[in-house]
Amino acid sequence: MQQKTITIIGPTASGKSNLAITIAQKFTGEIISADSRQIYRHLDIGTGKEPGVLTTSINRGPHTKKAYICDGIPHYMIDIIHPTTEYNVAKFVKKARKIKDDIASRNMLPIICGGTMFWAQALLEKTDFPPVLPDKKLRKKLSTYSTEKLLAILKKYDPLYAQKVDAQNPVRIIRAIEIAKAYGHVPQITKKLIDPNKNLIMAIIHPKVVLHNRIEKRMDTWFDSGILDEIYKAHFTYKMPWTKLENFGLEYKWCTQYVRGFITYNTMRENTIRDLKHYAKRQNTWIRRWKKHGTTIHDVTTHKDALQKVHHFLQKD
Numbered sequence: 001m002q003q004k005t006i007t008i009i010g011p012t013a014s015g016k017s018n019l020a021i022t023i024a025q026k027f028t029g030e031i032i033s034a035d036s037r038q039i040y041r042h043l044d045i046g047t048g049k050e051p052g053v054l055t056t057s058i059n060r061g062p063h064t065k066k067a068y069i070c071d072g073i074p075h076y077m078i079d080i081i082h083p084t085t086e087y088n089v090a091k092f093v094k095k096a097r098k099i100k101d102d103i104a105s106r107n108m109l110p111i112i113c114g115g116t117m118f119w120a121q122a123l124l125e126k127t128d129f130p131p132v133l134p135d136k137k138l139r140k141k142l143s144t145y146s147t148e149k150l151l152a153i154l155k156k157y158d159p160l161y162a163q164k165v166d167a168q169n170p171v172r173i174i175r176a177i178e179i180a181k182a183y184g185h186v187p188q189i190t191k192k193l194i195d196p197n198k199n200l201i202m203a204i205i206h207p208k209v210v211l212h213n214r215i216e217k218r219m220d221t222w223f224d225s226g227i228l229d230e231i232y233k234a235h236f237t238y239k240m241p242w243t244k245l246e247n248f249g250l251e252y253k254w255c256t257q258y259v260r261g262f263i264t265y266n267t268m269r270e271n272t273i274r275d276l277k278h279y280a281k282r283q284n285t286w287i288r289r290w291k292k293h294g295t296t297i298h299d300v301t302t303h304k305d306a307l308q309k310v311h312h313f314l315q316k317d
Contacts (some may be wrong), residue, residue, distance in 0.1 A: 003104045003198060006310060007112040009034075009120055009287060010204030011280035011298075013214040017050050019204065020113035022303055024312055030064070030103045032096050033077045034114030034123060036171075037248060039092075040083040042238045045227040046245045046251040048218075054079055061102035063095075083240050086139070088175055090129040093122050109314075117286040118172070125191040126201060133183045142174045143243060153177055161186040168282070170247055194285045196296040200313040202306055203287050215276045219251070219269070227251060231259050250275050 006029065008020050020031050033039075037047040052070030059303075060067065060074065067074035076099045081087055096112075100123070103110040114120055142150060154164040158178035166172050176199040180186050194201070206214065231252065234240045245256045251272050258268035291297050300306040 001062050003201050005110045007201040010284040012115055012276055013218045014204040016113050019306055021071050021073050022203050025107050027105050028110045029109035030074045031111045031113050032099055033075055034116055034120040036116040038078045039080050039087055041079045042234055045222050045225050050186050063098040088213050089122050094121050097121050115194050115283055124194050130179050130187055132179045135178055139174055145315055155179040192302045194295055201297045202300045203297050210279055216273055219273055227255055228259055235311040
């Protein structure tokens with residue numbers, strides 16, 4: 001029998017985690033998080049982690065002994081490193097591949113779930129990345145630059161790639177500069193086609209008004225749940241520099257500025273919600289572009305619709 005994998009993507013606040021857990025419970029699955037911020041410990045509310053606990057079990061495979069258990073379902077690639085530790089998509093793909101194979105070897109259903117589209121796509125397409133080691137000195141220097149200045153530097157090395165890179169993601173721009181300095185440009189990465197008989201990719205889609213309401217409601221819930229306390233503790237207890245927190249972007253950028261006394265509460269809330277809506281738009285754009293490149297992605301709006309698609313997919317030979 002062929003190894004089959006379910007992947008759930010979608011914009012922020014669309015309900016990906018909840019759907020993944022529902023599918024895992026019904027079809028005996030385990031979840032691999034494809035979220036570039038949920039890998040970090042101590043950042044829980046602002047990264048949208050579902051409540052859970054880290055466990056170790058000898059009953060799972062060699063690459064899945066440690067898991068983040070939420071609603072009885074093992075999750076992987078959550079709470080794996082300290083926030084000051086550098087991590088990237090190449091490390092994610094290498095580790096997540098092993099976890100995915102481990103899950104399948106135990107006759108469980110691998111479920112990839114997350115909103116970091118680049119990571120999810122790289123894992124599914126078995127992308128091979130340039131073997132360029134991190135340059136801590138360079139990263140420290142570049143981390144003080146604005147995204148505009150970073151893009152200008154990248155453009156000097158590789159103007160074509162500078163047009164394609166996520167201009168709102170300084171971490172990704174810095175990594176591109178790092179690679180470009182080693183190669184003189186950003187080399188094209190190798191990918192493999194995604195087999196639709198082995199992979200069911202579902203994108204949660206909501207009308208714009210509905211999604212924006214979900215974003216606002218969730219953000220206000222996070223304010224009530226203590227995201228500001230989380231940021232304060234991340235800096236003073238876990239020794240995360242303010243600049244590092246701000247570089248996580250979105251909620252962490254504006255909430256950090258509020259905690260430091262630079263902006264008012266209303267400005268913090270308005271800017272955060274505005275940026276989250278823009279981020280959701282970019283995520284949906286990525287999904288549409290991914291489809292146009294030939295990948296089969298099924299839009300779903302309800303759990304019932306998604307569960308039916310999973311059932312049909314798993315029944316096929």
